[in-house]
Amino acid sequence: xKITVNELRHDTCYFFYKQIRTIFFISIFIAFxxxxxDIFVKPNIYIISIIENNNFINAHALLELINSMNLEEKHxxxxxxxxxxxxxxxxxxxxxxxxxxxxxxxxxxxxxxxITSICSLFSFLPSLFILNFLSTIIIQIGFMLFIIPGVLxxxxxxxxxxxxxxxxHGLIDSIRLSISISWRYIKIISPCxxxxxxxxxxxxxxxxxxxxxxKNILDLISNVSMNILFSILIIYLFRFYMIFLRS
Numbered sequence: 001x002k003i004t005v006n007e008l009r010h011d012t013c014y015f016f017y018k019q020i021r022t023i024f025f026i027s028i029f030i031a032f033x034x035x036x037x038d039i040f041v042k043p044n045i046y047i048i049s050i051i052e053n054n055n056f057i058n059a060h061a062l063l064e065l066i067n068s069m070n071l072e073e074k075h076x077x078x079x080x081x082x083x084x085x086x087x088x089x090x091x092x093x094x095x096x097x098x099x100x101x102x103x104x105x106x107x108x109x110x111x112x113x114x115i116t117s118i119c120s121l122f123s124f125l126p127s128l129f130i131l132n133f134l135s136t137i138i139i140q141i142g143f144m145l146f147i148i149p150g151v152l153x154x155x156x157x158x159x160x161x162x163x164x165x166x167x168x169h170g171l172i173d174s175i176r177l178s179i180s181i182s183w184r185y186i187k188i189i190s191p192c193x194x195x196x197x198x199x200x201x202x203x204x205x206x207x208x209x210x211x212x213x214x215k216n217i218l219d220l221i222s223n224v225s226m227n228i229l230f231s232i233l234i235i236y237l238f239r240f241y242m243i244f245l246r247s
Contacts, residue, residue, distance in 0.1 A: 003247065005188055008188065008192075008236055008239055008240055012232060012235045012236040012239060015103070015106070015235050016235060022102060023099070023102070023228065023231050024224075024228070026095065026099065026102070026227070027224050027228045028227075030091055030095050030098075030223070031223030031227055033091075034087065034223055035216060035223070037087060038087075038219065039216065089132055089136065090129070091227075093125055093129045094125065095227055095230060096132070096161055097121050098121060099234045099235070100165045100234065101121055101124070103234075103238045104165070107242065127164070127171065128161060128164065128165075130171060131161055131175070134171065135160055135161075135175065138157060138175075142154075151193075151197070154193055154197070155186060155193045157175060157179065157182070158178065158182060158193055158237055159178035159181055159182050159189070159237055159240075160174045162178075162237050162238050181244065185240070188240065189237070189240065192236045196229055196233045199229050200226060203222070203225055207222050
């Protein structure tokens with residue numbers, strides 16, 4: 001069976017509009033939890049103000065800032081960085097797991113109760129978190145080397161959670177298969193990844209220029225929008241892999 005971008009785009013839009021209420025609920029719920037965590041679990045206020053009020057043009061400027069800090073401030077900065085990384089990974093993992101379970105249920109015509117869906121999600125999350133952690137490290141190393149390797153790694157590793165969700169392959173095998181399949185079908189997978197990245201960039205720039213709204217409201221809008229964009233990406237990739245298995 002031939003896989004085309006137009007077919008995948010059509011299937012993605014159809015599924016999204018059919019499940020739009022559920023996807024919005026999941027996106028808003030996860031964004032709201034993030035906002036609550038950010039409000040009530042705050043590291044050192046001084047460190048946060050430095051990070052939020054400084055636009056680092058390059059790594060040299062950031063290194064200069066770190067070198068000017070005392071030991072206690074460096075320790076607080078490290079705690080803040082670890083906190084944000086874990087929060088981001090957990091949010092991504094829960095969103096990814098939720099959307100995958102939603103697609104699987106609808107695709108298999110299963111009518112799961114909320115309790116059953118939650119149990120399926122939580123049994124799936126620990127392994128998915130490890131997979132996300134490994135993929136994120138590999139992708140970030142690529143971006144540290146240069147932008148193009150980072151983008152290529154983002155494309156080639158994008159299928160790994162989808163492959164893993166079918167429970168036929170382990171973590172490493174899912175990553176290996178993702179690289180192999182994504183590279184073979186890079187002309188089909190790369191448009192959605194690049195569109196997702198570009199959309200995130202445009203949204204971030206747009207929201208950064210809005211100053212009449214409360215920061216917490218802006219953060220909520222940003223998180224919900226990012227979650228919806230990521231959900232659309234997962235739907236596209238999941239549909240691609242389903243067609244790939246049938247071909």
